[in-house]
Amino acid sequence: MQKSTWLKLLCVVLFLSGLSACGSDKPDTELTGWQKEVGQLRIGASQGEDSGMTLARWTTYQKYLSRVTGLEVAVFQAPDYNGIIQAMASGQLELAQMGNTAYANAREQMGDKVTPFLASRTAEGFSGYYSALIVRADSPYRTLEDLRGKSLGYVDFNSTSGYLFPRWSLRQQGVDPDTFFSKTAMSGGHTQSVLALANGQFDAVFMFASGGTPETGFTAGSLYTLARRGAVKVSDYRIVWTAGPMPNSPFVIRTDRPQAFQDVTRGAMAALPYESPQLMVELNLLEGSDFQPVTPADYQVGVDMRRAEIAERRAAPAQKSSNGSAKP
Missing domain, CATH: 3.40.190.10 (Periplasmic binding protein-like II)
Structure with missing residues (x-):
């Protein structure tokens, strides 16, 4: 999709959400509508994803999303994937990027309260x-x-x-x-x-x-x-x-947040490669990369694999017991 198309999409999203510009420096006490209801956009980042580069990468997203949504954006780091999953499930995060397995885990706990919406794609079309x-x-x-x-x-x-x-x-x-x-x-x-x-x-x-x-x-x-x-x-x-x-690992968002907030956040992320291409370098993404829309159906195989893995683990003690290598 052309850059101008993405920019038009972003402007429409911002207009419909009641924003007058691509950002806001209003203090929390002056926020209104969905911004006041959400209050703060909280992003989860796992240190297991990319070690020391994780915080730097998410700081880039933090500044960009703060400018676009007009909200204070906070990045919370967890030592592993499970920390992000539990924080999302308990309502402490609005946005995160998860691998297929982590999303499958979150989906099993949260159902349709969490959904994937974007994943990266290289200039060559690898997704x-x-x-x-x-x-x-x-x-x-x-x-x-x-x-x-x-x-x-x-x-x-x-x-x-x-x-x-x-x-x-x-x-x-x-x-x-x-x-x-x-x-x-x-x-x-x-x-x-x-x-x-x-x-x-x-x-x-x-x-x-x-x-x-x-x-x-x-x-x-x-x-x-x-x-x-x-x-x-x-x-x-x-x-x-x-x-x-x-x-590719999807960006996921809580669906029980105001629809206007979801629309602005999704639109902002989709438009990022076109609206702020210089940030893609800071995000350590390959030149020409962008984001493509995804749905839960794209990640159903991860859910199925996780269920199969759990079934294998549960079956293992019984198999050991049957051959005498473990007690029931």
Whole structure:
């Protein structure tokens, strides 16, 4: 969609919501209508998403949304994905970006009180990401089978590419992730997983990769973020297995907030790449990226995978009991 079209959409949204400009510096006591009802826009940011860059990225969104909505915008950081999910479910947040699994968790708790509305898309049209199993390039491991009996680092129980999706995909290939690897542990974040692999804590780790395909290669993801900072070299690592793609992590919003607030926020986010393209660089998004509309249907597969994972966990104790390895 052309920049002028997005700008027209934004202006219409702002007009219909009763705003006279793209922002407001009114104190809370002078707010009226839906602005007074909402009072403050609270955004959730998980430190597990991108380590130290999380706060800087969300500060950019914070300034932009404050200017457009006329509200005070606060960013709340949680140490992991579950913290964001619980804060959203308890009504302490209005907006967040979540992975597929985290959204599935929130959806199960909140129903239609939370909905996805936008996800990023690259200039080339890529709107999904992959789970990549990586090893050090100086290791002897070149295939998934080579990692049988080796140690593995997951990201987080609520991570899609770092836990749920690869486990589901392995099972589809006839591999039981709970017995295939000798030991597993959570790193707490995508970049933390890469650094743990670099330090020899695991033989392999899962990470997210995007901006390409397994055939063309990737240009974005935790490994590439660290490489751009100079913390690692991409050539020091090797991808031995991938699963995907999954639709990009959605921005989600509470639907029990005033409709005018939802309309302004959604319109502002959709128009950002066109209304303030310089901010896309600050957001660490690839040149030419924008946001595309999404719906709950786009993320139903994540809900289904999460339910399947829970069913597997519940079945495991019963299976151990039946073969005598555990008591009922």
